[in-house]
Amino acid sequence: MNRMDALLDLLSKIHQILVYNSRYHGNIAFEEDPQMNRQQVKDYLGISESTDKRMVKQGRLRPMKLPGGDKFYKSELPSEYQESRRRGRV
Template sequence: MNKIDALLDILSKIHHILVLVYNSKYHGNLVFEDDPQMGRQQVKDYLGISESTYKRKVKEGTLRPQKSPGGDRYYKSQLLNEYRESKRRGRV
């Protein structure tokens, strides 16, 4: 019975991921339940970029912050492509 429970758990997680991907493709941003929000400085540290690079990426639209009274906020999952690019360039 443990194998069946494990299989059902895996299938449930796959279904949850597919729903998230579908919603992100057709309805906006991909947001996970346990996806932490990051501030401006945390994003720069995470991506290994400077303030000027950060401002340029926001101006170009590569980074799209959610404006809040406390400053720009990002979900970590929104930064996946930029993280891959930073890794490719050897920043992180």
Template sequence: MNKIDALLDVLSKIYQILVLVYNSKYHGSLVFDEDPQMDRQEVKDYLGISESTYKRKVKEGVLKPQKLPGGDKYYKSQLLGEFKESRRRGRV
């Protein structure tokens, strides 16, 4: 792991801690207004995965969508770990 990846990892952990502290103190949920909600297609494009990979990850419980009448929805902050894995594999 090079220095930039290590720095990005530390910064993402700091961000997660700040989100937890801020939301537990003021809102009780883990979503900022700046945290965009993404639909199924946006998630596949963001992670660089196919429809079959998406379905497999949902079935395995790696991706946990919010089931809403308009379809599956995610918050971008929920996808951080999967985004790192996609970047590691060279998909994005």
């Protein structure tokens, strides 16, 4: 019965993660939320390489570290986009 309890615990944790993500992304489906690489984010925000690195270091941009390079979800960038518009970058 120990393996069954471990499996149920794992399934419960997966369910909690999925529920959290659906709340976090709101009405955006996972497939509709595009992933952007580091260069696309810099172009989208109108920032330089050094600004990008500084924002990641400060925690303002949170990339997903993947083997093919860092990826960002576009839905996680609206506050930084608003700041870029305020500063006249885009």
